[in-house]
Amino acid sequence: MNKTTIFYGSISLGLISGLIAIYYIVPGFDHILVSGDPAGSHFKHFIAFAVLAAIFFAVAVMNRNKK
Amino acid sequence: MYQIQIIVLAVIQGFTELFPISSLGHTIIVAGILNWHNILNDKNFVNLIVALHLGTTLALLIYYRQQWVKIIKGLFLSIREGNIKYSDDAWLSWLIIVGSLPAGLIGVFFESTLKKLFSSPYISTLFLIINGLVLILGDRIIKNKKKLKLRDLRLKDAIFIGLFQTFALLPGISRSGITLIAGLLSGLSLEDAGFYAFMLLTPIIGAAAIIEIPPLLADPNTNIPVIILGMCITGIMSYITTVFLAKYFKLGKLLPFGLYCITIGILAIVYFKLIA
Numbered sequence: 001m002n003k004t005t006i007f008y009g010s011i012s013l014g015l016i017s018g019l020i021a022i023y024y025i026v027p028g029f030d031h032i033l034v035s036g037d038p039a040g041s042h043f044k045h046f047i048a049f050a051v052l053a054a055i056f057f058a059v060a061v062m063n064r065n066k067k
Numbered sequence: 068m069y070q071i072q073i074i075v076l077a078v079i080q081g082f083t084e085l086f087p088i089s090s091l092g093h094t095i096i097v098a099g100i101l102n103w104h105n106i107l108n109d110k111n112f113v114n115l116i117v118a119l120h121l122g123t124t125l126a127l128l129i130y131y132r133q134q135w136v137k138i139i140k141g142l143f144l145s146i147r148e149g150n151i152k153y154s155d156d157a158w159l160s161w162l163i164i165v166g167s168l169p170a171g172l173i174g175v176f177f178e179s180t181l182k183k184l185f186s187s188p189y190i191s192t193l194f195l196i197i198n199g200l201v202l203i204l205g206d207r208i209i210k211n212k213k214k215l216k217l218r219d220l221r222l223k224d225a226i227f228i229g230l231f232q233t234f235a236l237l238p239g240i241s242r243s244g245i246t247l248i249a250g251l252l253s254g255l256s257l258e259d260a261g262f263y264a265f266m267l268l269t270p271i272i273g274a275a276a277i278i279e280i281p282p283l284l285a286d287p288n289t290n291i292p293v294i295i296l297g298m299c300i301t302g303i304m305s306y307i308t309t310v311f312l313a314k315y316f317k318l319g320k321l322l323p324f325g326l327y328c329i330t331i332g333i334l335a336i337v338y339f340k341l342i343a
Contacts, residue, residue: 035179044278048175055164062149
């Protein structure tokens with residue numbers, strides 16, 4: 001895989017992970033794959049996906065075009 | 068939960084967490100033998116056990132402080148320069164990140180299912196025996212495999228080891244033990260597999276401990292000074308076991324741990340079935 005593909009792939013996965021993190025932290029509607037109150041905020045899920053987003057963005061930064 | 072129970076749990080956790088013999092399994096079995104059903108059914112039991120791991124995390128961070136400084140510097144340097152070379156500190160940092168992800172994600176999604184297993188000493192005992200058998204298998208792998216250096220691992224090996232680490236979410240399966248075995252299967256020496264297991268343990272148990280502390284603090288029945296004392300006890304005992312294991316792994320033997328797990332497992336089953 002070339003660096004450009006990894007860069008755009010990582011940005012996409014980072015954005016998806018970030019959106020999933022937001023999905024789990026916002027209360028008021030039922031969340032999937034959770035225990036306890038489905039409509040509450042799910043902090044652990046939020047942290048997990050926020051960390052994942054940070055890792056994907058770090059990979060994207062590593063593979064940026066350095067001109 | 069009584070103060071003495073928290074102190075006993077801290078001692079067990081500190082002593083057994085880094086040995087490949089399952090700290091959680093021992094905790095549940097000892098609680099079962101002592102008839103401490105109040106703690107096994109306490110809603111904060113798992114939170115407390117995980118919070119005590121903060122002591123273990125600090126012990127590992129202190130013992131491997133020089134390695135961690137190099138790894139973190141290497142990570143930021145690799146991001147800034149957009150370049151990783153195999154076998155340097157940055158490569159090791161990415162092996163740790165990739166290896167930590169599977170257990171972290173699976174732990175978040177299957178937490179409630181796994182928590183149901185935590186209240187059963189029988190299930191912990193069964194998994195402890197399985198853990199022993201896996202360690203004996205590992206002992207045979209040590210003798211057969213040719214040895215790779217940790218820094219020669221590929222990312223797919225780190226994912227493989229990380230996936231193996233998810234089995235440690237089961238009570239009775241040792242996190243360090245199962246990670247060691249996966250490292251050995253990937254071709255590492257016992258010393259390098261042990262080092263990598265401890266490197267993978269640190270962020271996982273540290274993050275889990277930090278996440279579990281707020282619910283404990285929110286409970287009005289929580290005895291914060293005793294829990295802090297428990298963390299200190301766990302930390303001191305973990306540091307001592309780290310010093311011991313770092314030297315022990317150079318001997319390249321897992322058989323004693325395997326036999327120990329099987330013996331304790333069988334004795335615990337006999338106790339629960341016939342005596343208790």
